[in-house]
Amino acid sequence: GQSLEQPSEVTAVEGAIVQINCTYQTSGFYGLSWYQQHDGGAPTFLSYNALDGLEETGRFSSFLSRSDSYGYLLLQELQMKDSASYFCAERNFNKFYFGSGTKLNVKP
Amino acid sequence: DTEVTQTPKHLVMGMTNKKSLKCEQHMGHRAMYWYKQKAKKPPELMFVYSYEKLSINESVPSRFSPECPNSSLLNLHLHALQPEDSALYLCASSQGRPGASYEQYFGPGTRLTVT
Numbered sequence: 001g002q003s004l005e006q007p008s009e010v011t012a013v014e015g016a017i018v019q020i021n022c023t024y025q026t027s028g029f030y031g032l033s034w035y036q037q038h039d040g041g042a043p044t045f046l047s048y049n050a051l052d053g054l055e056e057t058g059r060f061s062s063f064l065s066r067s068d069s070y071g072y073l074l075l076q077e078l079q080m081k082d083s084a085s086y087f088c089a090e091r092n093f094n095k096f097y098f099g100s101g102t103k104l105n106v107k108p
Numbered sequence: 109d110t111e112v113t114q115t116p117k118h119l120v121m122g123m124t125n126k127k128s129l130k131c132e133q134h135m136g137h138r139a140m141y142w143y144k145q146k147a148k149k150p151p152e153l154m155f156v157y158s159y160e161k162l163s164i165n166e167s168v169p170s171r172f173s174p175e176c177p178n179s180s181l182l183n184l185h186l187h188a189l190q191p192e193d194s195a196l197y198l199c200a201s202s203q204g205r206p207g208a209s210y211e212q213y214f215g216p217g218t219r220l221t222v223t
Contacts, residue, residue, distance in 0.1 A: 031210060042198060042214040043151065050210075087150055091210055094139060095164055098150035 004099035022088035131199030139204025
């Protein structure tokens with residue numbers, strides 16, 4: 001599989017903004033997705049970037065720079081329910097390879 | 109209906125048993141996936157079906173045998189598993205058509221324990 005790097009853990013307070021970075025390999029790259037997974041739950045889709053730039057969906061935004069092989073997920077106005085693991089996933093044609101995941105801890 | 113269902117939720121099996129995991133979606137998606145997820149690890153892709161044909165096998169051992177009987181159903185047949193195969197098995201689907209969304213919808217998973 002591919003190799004995607006993410007920070008293992010991030011802690012932030014309610015109401016803050018947090019950015020989770022992801023670097024990926026370029027071989028066969030088609031696009032970058034982001035998924036949220038709560039403990040004991042299934043991954044849920046947050047966003048997908050195929051082209052450079054920012055995609056905004058409510059409190060969540062995702063950015064991609066293909067020239068830098070880099071993307072990030074930006075979470076604004078953090079809420080306690082945002083405490084979860086966040087995975088970037090590289091799309092390689094019809095395959096998806098997940099990063100190691102970032103555990104986000106939101107504190108009051 | 110944006111739901112992917114999986115049965116059973118939990119499964120305990122011995123190393124000599126044969127069992128099957130089932131996955132179903134009624135969203136008209138033409139791509140379906142099996143993933144394996146160990147605790148505190150990311151999902152690992154196992155198989156991809158596109159228009160009911162196996163398109164990707166990520167070098168999965170033959171004791172795992174996928175089947176796609178029709179566009180809504182995906183099975184994973186298990187035989188002679190090892191204790192290290194204990195994990196959460198996730199099924200997912202996506203539209204699977206050129207130019208369509210690449211959003212994957214995941215089922216709740218089957219938590220498998222091999223004794």
